[in-house]
Amino acid sequence: MVASSSRAWTLKRSLDTVDEVSHAFHLPAALRARLGDYDPLTIEAELADIQAEIDDIAFDLYAFSAADRAAALGSSGTEDEHVNDAADSEDDDGAEAVDQTDGLLSWAAGVAFGRFDWRLATGERETPPEPEPFDPLPAKSPGMLPDDEEPFHAHSGILVDDQGHPNDLARLIEEVLARVEAPVPADVRRWLQRDFFPLHLKQYSKSRRKAPIYWPISTSSGSYTLWIYYPSLTDQTLFTAINDFIEPKLKQVGQDVAALRTKGSARSRDDEKNFEALQTLELELIELRDTLLQIAQTYRPNHDDGVQITAAPLWQLFRHKPWQKILKDTWTKLEKGDFDWAHLVMAYWPDRVREKCKTDKSLAIAHDLEHLYVEPDLKPTKARGRKKASE
Numbered sequence: 001m002v003a004s005s006s007r008a009w010t011l012k013r014s015l016d017t018v019d020e021v022s023h024a025f026h027l028p029a030a031l032r033a034r035l036g037d038y039d040p041l042t043i044e045a046e047l048a049d050i051q052a053e054i055d056d057i058a059f060d061l062y063a064f065s066a067a068d069r070a071a072a073l074g075s076s077g078t079e080d081e082h083v084n085d086a087a088d089s090e091d092d093d094g095a096e097a098v099d100q101t102d103g104l105l106s107w108a109a110g111v112a113f114g115r116f117d118w119r120l121a122t123g124e125r126e127t128p129p130e131p132e133p134f135d136p137l138p139a140k141s142p143g144m145l146p147d148d149e150e151p152f153h154a155h156s157g158i159l160v161d162d163q164g165h166p167n168d169l170a171r172l173i174e175e176v177l178a179r180v181e182a183p184v185p186a187d188v189r190r191w192l193q194r195d196f197f198p199l200h201l202k203q204y205s206k207s208r209r210k211a212p213i214y215w216p217i218s219t220s221s222g223s224y225t226l227w228i229y230y231p232s233l234t235d236q237t238l239f240t241a242i243n244d245f246i247e248p249k250l251k252q253v254g255q256d257v258a259a260l261r262t263k264g265s266a267r268s269r270d271d272e273k274n275f276e277a278l279q280t281l282e283l284e285l286i287e288l289r290d291t292l293l294q295i296a297q298t299y300r301p302n303h304d305d306g307v308q309i310t311a312a313p314l315w316q317l318f319r320h321k322p323w324q325k326i327l328k329d330t331w332t333k334l335e336k337g338d339f340d341w342a343h344l345v346m347a348y349w350p351d352r353v354r355e356k357c358k359t360d361k362s363l364a365i366a367h368d369l370e371h372l373y374v375e376p377d378l379k380p381t382k383a384r385g386r387k388k389a390s391e
Helices: 002-016 040-061 066-072 079-091 100-113 169-179 188-194 196-203 237-266 269-296 307-317 321-336 350-357 361-366
Strands: 158-161 214-218 225-229
Touching: 002 040, 040 066, 100 169, 100 188, 100 196, 158 169, 158 188, 158 237, 169 188, 188 196, 196 214, 196 321, 214 269, 214 307, 225 237, 237 269, 269 307, 307 321, 350 361
Parallel strands: none
Antiparallel strands: 158 225, 214 225
């Protein structure tokens, strides 16, 4: 039975090697066969055989009758099982299988951000050996880029959806796929603009915990998007977004607008459409710059707060409505004082937090303000005398 259990663990782990949020992740399903045989159907069938073998051993040990075995295996399909299945499905909302093309593109985006290591797909890096079942979980999955290795593309923690820009994410995804000799879909940019974040949010959610690590910060119409990499986020990231991306883009758009304006009545119909589009983009970029600048003045992100709280001050800049609503609700709760344990709160409401620290020791410790805590006076306990026995 020990050998069968060990084999089952290996097989289950091999299934997880294509799941990018797993500690066992190696490569997306479209590339996984490059590391050796990988046939999910065959693996599932062998797992079913092992499960049946272990069940038979257990049933024999406990002298189960045929009826007992059928009941234990759930062949009757009781109502309780259906309820449990529904609960499991709710808890595993991020574990649904990802389409192979989506998984490949998501991995390529991760390579562009410096999260995953493309060299496993090219054979430039050997596959790490399989750990033992009870080894500590690794800080990084085998498919992630080791700390001492150069990333596929050096950047400041921000990529952009802007054709022609050196940090254009769509172009980088295409370059990654070309490097590993994988098929490049026809319209990567369209996938990036419409499909990527909803997919990513679902992948990086588990029950009530939602933790996307690639943040699309956009203009009001979504015509210009900055992709911020959460693990690289600092209190300078928003300033970098303004100075290195938005301001140069504004300058370029302003020059294009001026050039078309000088044409005057000589502008063609296409020129007029382009002129209007550029003017709109210019106004939206100014709005995005001013909003980011306002937020950046007091924005002090801390990764210990988690993704949702850290992203909450930026809620109005996300265009994905379900995520925007979650962040807006989170921001409202932050304003009300529901999450005053968060480090971020000190940047916005320091007086409120300090006052609470005077009476809440755990809060004072969380903010390293234990010196503010005042121990309450101990109330004297009344001595309880014995009643005299009646004579």
